[in-house]
Amino acid sequence: MPSAWLSTHLRAARPRVLAALNRAFADLDLAEDAFQEASLKALKNWSPEDLPRDPAAWLVVAGRNAGIDIVRKKKRETLSAPEDLDPIIDLSDTEEALTDQLDRSVYRDDILRLLFTCCHPVLRRDQQIALSLKIVAGLSVDEIARAFLVQPKTMEQRITRAKKRLGAAKLRYEEPDAKARAERFSAVANAIYLVFNEGYSASHGSQLIRTPLCLEAIRLARLMVRLFPEEPELRGLLALCLIQHSRHRARVNTNGEAVTLEFQDRSKWDRRLISEGNVLLEAALRSAAPGPLQIEAAIAATHTRAATYDDTNWTELDRLYRALEIIRPSPVVLLNRAVVIAKLKGPEEALQLLEKLSAPLERYASYHAATAALLTDLEQYPKARAAYKAAIRHAGTDVERQHIQSKLDALGH
Amino acid sequence: MLFSVLIYANEDFMDAITPEEHAEIMRHHRAFHEHTKGAKTFAAATKLMSTGTAVTINKESDDYLVTDGPFAETKEQFMGFYMIDCPSLEEAIDTVKLLPLEHGRVEIRPVAYFEGADFKNAERLVIDAS
Numbered sequence: 001m002p003s004a005w006l007s008t009h010l011r012a013a014r015p016r017v018l019a020a021l022n023r024a025f026a027d028l029d030l031a032e033d034a035f036q037e038a039s040l041k042a043l044k045n046w047s048p049e050d051l052p053r054d055p056a057a058w059l060v061v062a063g064r065n066a067g068i069d070i071v072r073k074k075k076r077e078t079l080s081a082p083e084d085l086d087p088i089i090d091l092s093d094t095e096e097a098l099t100d101q102l103d104r105s106v107y108r109d110d111i112l113r114l115l116f117t118c119c120h121p122v123l124r125r126d127q128q129i130a131l132s133l134k135i136v137a138g139l140s141v142d143e144i145a146r147a148f149l150v151q152p153k154t155m156e157q158r159i160t161r162a163k164k165r166l167g168a169a170k171l172r173y174e175e176p177d178a179k180a181r182a183e184r185f186s187a188v189a190n191a192i193y194l195v196f197n198e199g200y201s202a203s204h205g206s207q208l209i210r211t212p213l214c215l216e217a218i219r220l221a222r223l224m225v226r227l228f229p230e231e232p233e234l235r236g237l238l239a240l241c242l243i244q245h246s247r248h249r250a251r252v253n254t255n256g257e258a259v260t261l262e263f264q265d266r267s268k269w270d271r272r273l274i275s276e277g278n279v280l281l282e283a284a285l286r287s288a289a290p291g292p293l294q295i296e297a298a299i300a301a302t303h304t305r306a307a308t309y310d311d312t313n314w315t316e317l318d319r320l321y322r323a324l325e326i327i328r329p330s331p332v333v334l335l336n337r338a339v340v341i342a343k344l345k346g347p348e349e350a351l352q353l354l355e356k357l358s359a360p361l362e363r364y365a366s367y368h369a370a371t372a373a374l375l376t377d378l379e380q381y382p383k384a385r386a387a388y389k390a391a392i393r394h395a396g397t398d399v400e401r402q403h404i405q406s407k408l409d410a411l412g413h
Numbered sequence: 414m415l416f417s418v419l420i421y422a423n424e425d426f427m428d429a430i431t432p433e434e435h436a437e438i439m440r441h442h443r444a445f446h447e448h449t450k451g452a453k454t455f456a457a458a459t460k461l462m463s464t465g466t467a468v469t470i471n472k473e474s475d476d477y478l479v480t481d482g483p484f485a486e487t488k489e490q491f492m493g494f495y496m497i498d499c500p501s502l503e504e505a506i507d508t509v510k511l512l513p514l515e516h517g518r519v520e521i522r523p524v525a526y527f528e529g530a531d532f533k534n535a536e537r538l539v540i541d542a543s
Binding site: 004005008009011012013016048054219222223225226229230235238271272275276279280283286287 | 423424425426428429430431433434462463464465466467468479480481482488515516541
């Protein structure tokens with residue numbers, strides 16, 4: 001039975017070690033197998049009293065050796081002679097040297113390469129997330145399948161297909177220029193954000209929030225910010241995750257029902273996460289390179305600054321949503337802005353805005369729920385009821401369905 | 414004599430710990446708090462936010478240069494510090510043994526100059542980052 005402490009060390013070192021092994025072998029499967037072997041070796045050799053000076057460096061050396069062994073075995077099976085790959089014999093000696101050599105810049109490049117691989121544009125979004133969770137976060141296929149409520153077999157296939165696709169795309173790792181770098185950072189940030197979102201508001205199933213996914217996304221975002229503090233969008237991402245997660249205790253009541261912003265007990269918001277998020281956001285904005293994640297974080301931060309729902313600064317929110325519309329226009333952004341417009345200018349104007357969205361957001365529950373709420377304000381009850389019914393049809397989770405049902409019930413018949 | 418007790422640890426590791434492991438670490442910190450407050454050697458406790466929140470400011474000729482991130486990038490990060498008032502280094506070392514020392518390092522450094530509240534008599538001030 002491995003001690004919990006040692007497992008935690010392995011988990012903490014995993015992204016960096018796997019990234020280094022992926023660079024050595026340019027093969028995700030082999031890198032994973034080698035990491036597995038190195039971990040087993042660590043569990044045999046490490047003890048809480050006697051840990052290597054740099055666990056990550058130790059694991060890289062052990063993983064490299066294990067990987068070479070695996071390659072050799074395969075080579076023998078295919079009848080070709082073993083070549084000049086030599087394992088490193090004296091682990092303790094090499095570890096010292098490697099610890100000094102594996103400075104942060106090497107780690108940075110390795111991790112970036114690994115994340116870029118997992119978030120490569122040839123992959124679909126769901127493949128990107130699944131692969132990131134598997135490779136970088138080290139979640140098991142079963143865990144990921146549980147998180148996304150699919151059969152483990154389905155998830156296994158999704159990951160296998162993603163790896164095949166990557167293999168077929170024959171990735172090359174030349175130095176990306178500034179533009180390519182920015183694009184890739186945004187792909188990585190996006191994948192982490194999608195993981196967070198799946199936790200923040202599960203797309204299906206019985207629970208509203210999947211805290212482990214939120215925490216994993218925050219952990220990955222922290223790692224990225226530590227490695228690339230000069231990338232404002234990554235800080236924006238971490239700020240956004242922290243501020244959104246700060247509300248998790250207030251978003252569900254004791255019966256497991258969703259509580260919307262308006263009715264949340266703000267004393268349950270985690271002030272510590274909010275203040276950390278605000279500092280990160282402020283630091284990100286100083287670099288004057290606004291991106292969608294920074295703006296979304298600013299929107300979340302604006303809500304946290306209001307002592308009560310009525311104190312919300314809707315004018316500021318309207319400004320931020322308009323900025324978001326310019327940088328990254330989407331019907332969902334417009335939907336959110338419509339809610340703000342309703343506060344500022346009344347329900348009629350907001351409804352006009354929503355009408356334009358009826359086609360793109362036809363299958364989006366929040367669109368119908370927002371429409372229904374505005375129609376209720378205008379006392380157009382039959383139309384409001386119809387919109388709530390449409391919202392229920394498109395809701396993904398039981399919690400969401402119940403929430404909308406209670407609004408519909410409140411309208412009477 | 415005032416001693417600062419500087420705590421360094423690896424943030425990757427701290428991010429990876431489970432709630433149970435976190436509770437175990439906090440158990441040691443609470444013991445340290447209780448002991449130093451009981452013995453009236455407690456002066457101050459400071460926990461820092463993650464290094465991602467840090468900016469570093471330099472003066473280059475006449476201009477200030479602000480860069481993102483902490484000053485030193487090392488394998489272990491500066492997490493926070495205590496200040497304790499002990500008659501001798503020996504006693505400070507004994508006290509620090511109450512802290513969780515399995516992961517990370519703790520540096521003890523005597524304080525040459527301190528200005529702040531009269532912590533022995535004044536109302537205690539606790540700010541929990543809110």
